[in-house]
Amino acid sequence: MDIYFLGGGNMAEAIAGGLVKQDGYRVCIADCSIEKRERLARELGVRVSEKLPALNAEDVLVLAVKPQDMQAACADVQTNGALVLSVAAGLGINTLSRCLGGTRRIVRVMPNTPAGVGLGVSGMFAGEGAGEADKRLAQNVMAAVGETVWLPSEAQMHAITAVSGSGPAYVFYLMNALQTAAVQQGFDEATARRLSLATFKGAAALAELSGEDFSILQQNVTSKGGTTAAAIEAFNAHRLPEAVAAGVEACAARSREIAQQFKAV
Template sequence: MSVPTPDARRPNPDHVAFVGGGNMARSLIGGLVGGGLPAAAIRVAEPDEGKRRALAADFGVQVFADAAAAADGAPVWVLAVKPQAMREVCSGLAALARAQRPLAVSIAAGITLAQLARWLGDGTATVRAMPNTPALLGAGMTGLCANAQVDAEGRARAEAILAAAGRTAWIEDEALMDAVTAVSGSGPAYAFLLAEALEDAARAQGLPAETARLLVQQTLLGAARMLAESGESPATLRQQVTSPGGTTQAALETFEAGGLRRLVAAAVAAAQRRGGELSALHD
């Protein structure tokens, strides 16, 4: 008697389908496979043949040219296309979503749960996720927000997928997702701006460019690790390196006198407002 060979291309309740196989999908897939999810359980739709081949070769995942072919039968869909492609992609999957009731996890910046419901069909359990670029290194930060159709198991599944690329936080009020975008989504660029300014200042002091870059890189890395690993607040860590009358105090007083805190608050508010404006453009 012969035992039937399981058909790896056949849908299975443990499957996760990615629609869009770009940079962000790659980092999530890498994290999931590295974390022990069998590659055969991952189905990726990607129109670009070169990217499809690379995904299959690098991770052993199943690849498809067509979104519906990848999504068909998978209980979780990760929608990982650019925001401007999301409406068309969702509309193309709406009939399947109505028939199969998957959990849809969108990682597109600024696309709201209401927009996803409109395009995929009301009643689809949907999670809106806002990751950031360090996810590409497994050091990402993702804000997650679920609609009312997502149950506890759905939340756990969505969280596990994004946790493959870093840390996650649930945001209960979707109105705050623009604030998440303004803090952690755009935040890496704020750190890069600080790094640029510090490098410029180091060079202006006469340090060679290469040395200036190394000093800044390693200082920001060390400070970020202390923030993440010491269990102390930023204020406590700052006080610990600030001796009264010392060099750090001289610099910090200059930052405070220049209104750094007010400037940071204004910058975050500007990013938050822009996030709302960009969401409205996709309607």
């Protein structure tokens, strides 16, 4: 199967890198930058081109250009019935369809950056022009770089953006905060980073292995009146859970704002 990418940015590279490790996929990346094309061809072993070749209905086209560049990038694209996957944040099915000459065989995808190491999670929504076979195909493509979650409505693309799409940044933010706190407790930078990274990595692995609710796992570490309880009390006093919820809502709200802006495209 031929899978074409329009745009060779970080997410395209991550998805293509996962696909080339699977059997049955032939990947081609179209990008206007010759330097990027040469690097992708060298590092991933994929075909590259400045523009997309002629497509057909058995192909998959992944739109991986910036949202603000989508209309111009798609000006000369003829999908010819190919299944279209879009990883462009904020661009709805209707907008994408207008950019592509009216095709409705479109699946929107919101991946996240851990896709680059095969541990991503992608929120997915299929437009009414994409059938069950298209959904299975789209899922197989994104499964090459991690887990997939199908959304019941396009509106939930904003929510998945706020939770898992932007979620790695929240985790890195907290990792950095713990590293900074470790330095304040007297550890050198390298040791502080190692402690923070190992703590997050180990906790995530334990949570996945145990299958327990996160709240139960927290309680298992938190003895009444103990040291961990003192830390949790301080977090609650500073309203950390509310701050996280507010951040997620702010992200979702911004996603909705961007979508409104692009409706005029």
